[in-house]
Amino acid sequence: xxxxxxxxxxxxxxxxxxxxxxxxxxxxxxxxxxxxxxxxxxxxxxxxxxxxxxxxxxxxxxxxxxxxxxxxxxxxxxxxxxxxxxxxxxxxxxxxxxxxxxxxxxxxxxxxxxxxxxxxxxxxxxxxxxxxxxxxxxxxxxxxxxxxxxxxxxxxxxxxxxxxxx
Numbered sequence: 068x069x070x071x072x073x074x075x076x077x078x079x080x081x082x083x084x085x086x087x088x089x090x091x092x093x094x095x096x097x098x099x100x101x102x103x104x105x106x107x108x109x110x111x112x113x114x115x116x117x118x119x120x121x122x123x124x125x126x127x128x129x130x131x132x133x134x135x136x137x138x139x140x141x142x143x144x145x146x147x148x149x150x151x152x153x154x155x156x157x158x159x160x161x162x163x164x165x166x167x168x169x170x171x172x173x174x175x176x177x178x179x180x181x182x183x184x185x186x187x188x189x190x191x192x193x194x195x196x197x198x199x200x201x202x203x204x205x206x207x208x209x210x211x212x213x214x215x216x217x218x219x220x221x222x223x224x225x226x227x228x229x230x231x232x233x
Contacts, residue, residue, distance in 0.1 A: 072231050075220070076210060081193065081228040084209030085114070088191055089121035091207050092161060095189065096128060102159040105133040105148065105180070107172050111164035113224045114193055118163060131155075135162070135176050142175035152183045159187040161207070165222040167192040170201035177203065194220050
């Protein structure tokens, strides 16, 4: 059986979405001296790195990167971060992932960060799929897609970024 693939975002479109999200983050944090971008391991972290680069180009806010790792098949007790909790106390934090599908990764990421007092907590995703099984939303999103459950969205970051629907 042949699998059809559709490019939903090209490299240029992804760059544009990242820039737009970075401006939205800046507008929401204009009075902050520092924000923490916490990217969920693999593509969410790459997305956070790209946001950091753009934010630093458009603002004077200090941006600290944090990598969030978890076993996505069993995230209940496996969430770990590259920063210690003292590094983000009372700071504005944005939890980033490439695709919001069921919401599992984001909800357990949110749960982890709620143990520490934060100035502000938001979420950012490049692609929002609208198939959530948890009550989680993306505060900043590049594109929202209405897809069927059997379809798969993959973001390929590299020399020529692509978001692909299969």
